[in-house]
Amino acid sequence: MKPFQVSEDIVPLSEFKTQASKVMRKLKSSQRPVIITQNGKPAAVLITPDEFDRHRERDRFVSAVREGIADAEAGRVVTDAELLKELEAEFGPIKGR
Numbered sequence: 001m002k003p004f005q006v007s008e009d010i011v012p013l014s015e016f017k018t019q020a021s022k023v024m025r026k027l028k029s030s031q032r033p034v035i036i037t038q039n040g041k042p043a044a045v046l047i048t049p050d051e052f053d054r055h056r057e058r059d060r061f062v063s064a065v066r067e068g069i070a071d072a073e074a075g076r077v078v079t080d081a082e083l084l085k086e087l088e089a090e091f092g093p094i095k096g097r
Contacts, residue, residue, distance in 0.1 A: 001031075001032070002031050033051070
């Protein structure tokens with residue numbers, strides 16, 4: 001995500017309501033988030049669908065890593081040999097082995 005520019009990417013809600021199409025075109029072309037304010041305070045952030053997907057994927061990855069670390073710290077691990085046995089039982093013999 002490109003960093004936003006204060007002078008260009010902060011839009012009051014009233015302006016967004018009247019110029020939504022223009023704001024959406026600018027969002028798409030600039031690839032920068034748009035901060036929508038209400039009563040002078042940040043109320044929402046508008047991002048592209050691709051950026052939203054990247055955020056969700058990153059969040060899922062970070063969550064999986066944290067879960068793996070927690071499992072390792074709690075001793076919920078298997079040896080390489082145990083893993084290989086489980087994989088072969090599920091998917092059949094592993095080629096090149």
